[in-house]
Amino acid sequence: MTELSAEQARAHWSRTRGLMWIVMVLWFIFSFGIHIFVTTLNEIVIFGFPLGFYMAAQGSLLAFVVLIFWYAGRQNAIDEEYGVSED
Amino acid sequence: MKGNFVDNLGKIYGIYTGGFIGFVIFLAVLEQVGVPNRIIGYAFVFLTIAVYAAIGIMSRTAQVSEYYVAGRQVPAVYNGMATGSDWMSGASFVGLAGTFYTLGYDGLAFALGWTGGFVLVAVLLAPYLRKFGAYTIPDFLGARYGGNLARFIGIIVLFCCSFTYVTAQIYATGIIASRFLGMPFEIAVFVGLVGILVCSMLGGMRAVTWTQVAQYIILIIAYLVPVVILSAQVTGVPIPQLMYGQVLQEIAVLEQTKPGIMETVKPHFMPFTNYDPLNFFGLIFCLMLGTASLPHVLMRFFTTPSVREARRSVGWSLLFIFILYFTAPAYAAFAKYEVYNNVIGLAIADLPRWVSIWTEVGLVSVTDANGDGILQLAELRLGTDAIVLATPEIAGLPYVIAGLVAAGGLAAALSTADGLLLAIANALSHDIYYRMINPHADTKRRLVIARTLLMVVAVFAAWLASTKPSDILSMVAWAFSIAASGLFSALVLGVWWKRCTSAGAIAGMIAGFGVCMIYLIGTQYGGMEKWWGVNNISAGLFGIPVAFAVTIVVSLMTKAPSREMQEFIDAIRIPRGDAIMDKRDAALGH
Numbered sequence: 159m160t161e162l163s164a165e166q167a168r169a170h171w172s173r174t175r176g177l178m179w180i181v182m183v184l185w186f187i188f189s190f191g192i193h194i195f196v197t198t199l200n201e202i203v204i205f206g207f208p209l210g211f212y213m214a215a216q217g218s219l220l221a222f223v224v225l226i227f228w229y230a231g232r233q234n235a236i237d238e239e240y241g242v243s244e245d
Numbered sequence: 246m247k248g249n250f251v252d253n254l255g256k257i258y259g260i261y262t263g264g265f266i267g268f269v270i271f272l273a274v275l276e277q278v279g280v281p282n283r284i285i286g287y288a289f290v291f292l293t294i295a296v297y298a299a300i301g302i303m304s305r306t307a308q309v310s311e312y313y314v315a316g317r318q319v320p321a322v323y324n325g326m327a328t329g330s331d332w333m334s335g336a337s338f339v340g341l342a343g344t345f346y347t348l349g350y351d352g353l354a355f356a357l358g359w360t361g362g363f364v365l366v367a368v369l370l371a372p373y374l375r376k377f378g379a380y381t382i383p384d385f386l387g388a389r390y391g392g393n394l395a396r397f398i399g400i401i402v403l404f405c406c407s408f409t410y411v412t413a414q415i416y417a418t419g420i421i422a423s424r425f426l427g428m429p430f431e432i433a434v435f436v437g438l439v440g441i442l443v444c445s446m447l448g449g450m451r452a453v454t455w456t457q458v459a460q461y462i463i464l465i466i467a468y469l470v471p472v473v474i475l476s477a478q479v480t481g482v483p484i485p486q487l488m489y490g491q492v493l494q495e496i497a498v499l500e501q502t503k504p505g506i507m508e509t510v511k512p513h514f515m516p517f518t519n520y521d522p523l524n525f526f527g528l529i530f531c532l533m534l535g536t537a538s539l540p541h542v543l544m545r546f547f548t549t550p551s552v553r554e555a556r557r558s559v560g561w562s563l564l565f566i567f568i569l570y571f572t573a574p575a576y577a578a579f580a581k582y583e584v585y586n587n588v589i590g591l592a593i594a595d596l597p598r599w600v601s602i603w604t605e606v607g608l609v610s611v612t613d614a615n616g617d618g619i620l621q622l623a624e625l626r627l628g629t630d631a632i633v634l635a636t637p638e639i640a641g642l643p644y645v646i647a648g649l650v651a652a653g654g655l656a657a658a659l660s661t662a663d664g665l666l667l668a669i670a671n672a673l674s675h676d677i678y679y680r681m682i683n684p685h686a687d688t689k690r691r692l693v694i695a696r697t698l699l700m701v702v703a704v705f706a707a708w709l710a711s712t713k714p715s716d717i718l719s720m721v722a723w724a725f726s727i728a729a730s731g732l733f734s735a736l737v738l739g740v741w742w743k744r745c746t747s748a749g750a751i752a753g754m755i756a757g758f759g760v761c762m763i764y765l766i767g768t769q770y771g772g773m774e775k776w777w778g779v780n781n782i783s784a785g786l787f788g789i790p791v792a793f794a795v796t797i798v799v800s801l802m803t804k805a806p807s808r809e810m811q812e813f814i815d816a817i818r819i820p821r822g823d824a825i826m827d828k829r830d831a832a833l834g835h
Contacts, residue, residue, distance in 0.1 A: 160820065165704060167558045167563040167815060167818075167819065169333050169370070170818075171818055173561070175741075178369070178741075181364065181368045182368070185361060185364045185365070188361070188527055188531075189357060189361045189529060189530075189533065190529065193357070193525075194517045194522075196350070196374070197516060200514055200516075201759070203494075204490075204493045205487075205490045205686075206489075206491045206492075206493055207490040207493065208493075208514050209288060209513075211350055211353075211493075211514045212490075213354065214350065214353035214354075215345075215353055215356065215571070215574040216486070216571045216574065217358075218357055218361070218623025219356060219357070219567050219570055219571055220571070221561065221565070222360050222361050222363065222364050222563060222567075223563050223564050223567050225364055225775075226363060226364055226556075226559055226560040226563055227555070227557070229364075229367060229368055229551075230367065230557045230559075230560055231554040233372075233556060234553055234556075237553075237820050239681045239819075241821075242819045242820055242821045243553065243820055244551045244552060244553060244820050244821055
């Protein structure tokens with residue numbers, strides 16, 4: 159097992175941190191951001207669902223599931239790129 | 246079967262699921278040939294508990310790492326299922342749809358709060374805690390913040406949030422067991438307790454994990470079956486999650502036009518009729534950060550084989566939780582449609598039978614306020630917990646479905662209680678006894694202590710539940726604010742901010758936890774004014790920012806952490822390499 163140089167470790171962590179912030183912004187949008195506009199969104203009705211209501215009942219929840227799997231994939235790619243993933 | 250247990254998981258749980266479905270069909274046939282309801286209720290309660298007990302006994306273990314972290318070999322998908330049932334308590338199963346029914350849009354704060362928190366778990370905490378390789382959450386605090394003071398405060402917070410939570414689960418178990426077995430509540434509580442103990446006591450985390458997977462399968466089948474049947478009956482398509490849109494439209498029409506409803510109704514879609522925006526978003530915030538701080542949830546991610554699996558496992562957990570949560574709004578809509586359409590406007594003298602059944606239980610009440618003999622919406626009070634439990638009867642489904650729902654509710658409550666009890670007992674035996682009192686205790690002694698403490702805590706919680714403390718259920722919502730205020734800042738900054746010092750974290754935990762507790766107790770019992778009108782279930786809205794602010798300020802005022810500590814944090818941040826805890830213990834010769 160080769161030792162990771164300090165520089166590489168820093169680069170790996172800065173990429174990891176960048177991804178963390180991207181996920182946090184998306185998390186914030188789906189947790190709070192869109193629900194502020196619920197009254198406006200409720201005027202759009204798709205398949206019987208007012209959109210504002212739908213986003214809180216199912217839409218954001220689905221977004222969270224997708225977001226976690228996407229994050230897990232991206233973070234694995236970063237780890238592999240820097241050779242720090244597990245064997 | 247060839248290979249070991251873990252290689253055969255798919256086959257084992259496949260057979261198990263088939264067996265359970267066969268069992269339900271068998272009982273349905275028995276009901277048709279005239280076997281009394283009481284026998285069917287007994288069969289559901291006792292046979293499911295017997296299965297959990299059998300799994301618990303088969304998974305018994307005398308190895309420390311098996312006992313605390315299931316030997317770290319639970320695959321991501323199965324850990325996801327186990328986390329799903331660990332997470333979804335009696336409150337999610339029984340109460341969530343009812344909350345949506347009662348609060349309409351505003352109730353969805355619970356759906357958002359109890360799911361979005363897993364994003365924080367995945368990104369901020371789970372992989373790093375897994376790499377650290379702790380057995381418990383206080384273990385991490387003790388290692389990162391150098392010593393027993395941080396560990397001890399962690400234990401206090403853990404105890405406060407987990408103990409109220411477990412008492413509520415035992416309470417829920419007692420209610421379900423007493424209703425379906427027809428025995429007094431005080432005795433039913435102890436029947437439930439036996440079910441909980443046989444799973445967790447002998448095999449620790451390993452037994453709890455494999456039982457929770459089994460419990461997930463039962464609870465999700467039990468949740469979906471009635472609402473799928475209802476959807477097929479009302480709309481002709483058995484996909485409730487998709488079809489309830491139409492039903493929502495019909496509810497909106499009834500709300501505007503039907504006499505008896507239109508006068509008093511709060512429209513189902515209309516936001517902020519029960520909570521103002523500050524409380525709505527505040528509640529989401531507290532539930533999310535609380536999710537990412539509850540020790541019994543976080544410790545599930547110590548059991549995966551690798552850091553990579555820990556991350557994916559959070560995704561699986563949320564997917565399995567999502568299956569129930571995205572069905573709950575449909576449940577609420579179908580129940581509301583049935584009630585608005587078929588019940589409101591009836592003569593009070595000929596209400597359907599379920600109304601009187603559930604009135605006896607105390608979850609439904611009817612009063613003819615204006616004395617016209619006709620039921621208006623304002624005259625019918627449907628308890629939050631009645632929606633899921635009574636829907637099979639509201640829709641006129643056979644009793645076997647009601648029994649199935651009871652088995653599901655029981656599975657949800659038992660699985661969460663198992664996880665919580667284990668979190669408490671592990672903190673006491675591992676952190677207090679082994680780390681703080683007797684670091685030279687051998688394996689056998691540690692496990693004996695762990696089991697004894699588990700028993701003591703469980704019996705005490707059951708005793709408390711049997712006294713029916715009235716506001717225990719509202720205290721569950723508090724657990725999230727308590728956990729978030731006391732633990733979130735210390736855990737997250739411990740990983741993400743190297744400059745965070747022991748003094749800073751300790752001061753932050755005390756301040757956050759303190760502010761939260763003062764607000765909770767002060768507004769609930771002390772007649773204190775609400776600050777800016779914030780409900781006390783969102784007390785974390787004050788505790789969390791205070792914890793962060795104090796941690797940061799005190800950290801910057803104290804000396805930066807040592808070089809060893811900086812290296813320790815670097816090691817946590819990289820997935821490759823052995824778990825850090827194991828290496829340390831090896832170096833210390835444990």
